[in-house]
Amino acid sequence: MSKIHINLTMLKALIAIVEEGGFSRGADRIGVSQSAVSHAIRGLEFAIGAPLIERQRGNMELTAMGQKVAEEARGVLQAIERLRKLGQNRNVCGTVRVGVVASIASRITPAALRDLRRNFPDIRLDIWDGTDQEVHEWARNDLIDIGIAGICDGLNAEHFMEEKLLLLVPEDHVLAGRETVLQADLQDARFVVPAMGCGPQIDRMLGDAGVAIDVVVRVREKETLFSMVRSHVGVAMVPELALPAIVDGCVVRPLDPPFSRKLFLMHGDASLNSSARAVADAFRRASCSFAFCLPDEAIQDDARIEEKTA
Known part of the structure; x- marks a missing residue:
């Protein structure tokens, strides 16, 4: 032997x-x-x-x-x-308060929760969802342990992920028939723009690109923005994470060159405790597994266009 x-x-x-x-x-x-x-x-x-x-x-x-x-x-x-x-x-437990913008709350957070349930079942999350400005303010005042948003001034922060901004137009809009929309095609277009959240970033991006738009209205709620676009009030630029699977009456088109915005993971304290670190790691892993596809409605619309031109 x-x-x-x-x-x-x-x-x-x-x-x-x-x-x-x-x-x-x-x-x-x-x-x-x-x-x-x-x-x-x-x-x-x-x-x-x-x-x-x-x-x-x-x-x-x-x-x-x-x-x-x-x-x-x-x-x-x-x-x-x-x-x-x-x-x-053994010491990773308790409640961790996480502030996130709405798009992260709906798309990344569920995957992070599954990760935590599998690896750290004794951790509980208290999710605060709000605008970039609100999440930044909560983190600055230590009302949350971790924040994920597009603003991180004056806080301990790291680059979290980058998300594209896509163009949302009514399904019968002239730009709906294009596979990709050029930035120059947005010149003088009527726009619905978020009043908070990524709205200031959109203003800055378009300004830097030399594209002048006609801002018809600024809205706070995402559903209001979708309704305005559906009703032909104007078109809109929307973060990819904020888009549901289907936006009734609308189609989504990528822009060329693309616009994108950076999201940051931030916190007020110089160091995170073990539970907060575990939560931050779960969100990082969830962001790495994220894959975006255009809503089904946009794909179906492409098929209808091909049938008409065949």
């Missing part, structure tokens, strides 16, 4: 070379030399009493025994990771 004991280095080496597809890349993944990985695999094979990897003409494949051992190794490493998190998470 083998006297070599199986250790974590052996298991990590096996999983690394399997998932990376080779000894060299596997060694890079776990931060050791290729010879160390080869030594670990030989030791594991000796401990198991059977070959685990077949090498043929520069390629490698797991043997039948290797596949079984790799499956068990994954389970062991995952169990150890869960044990490690138990120790890390």
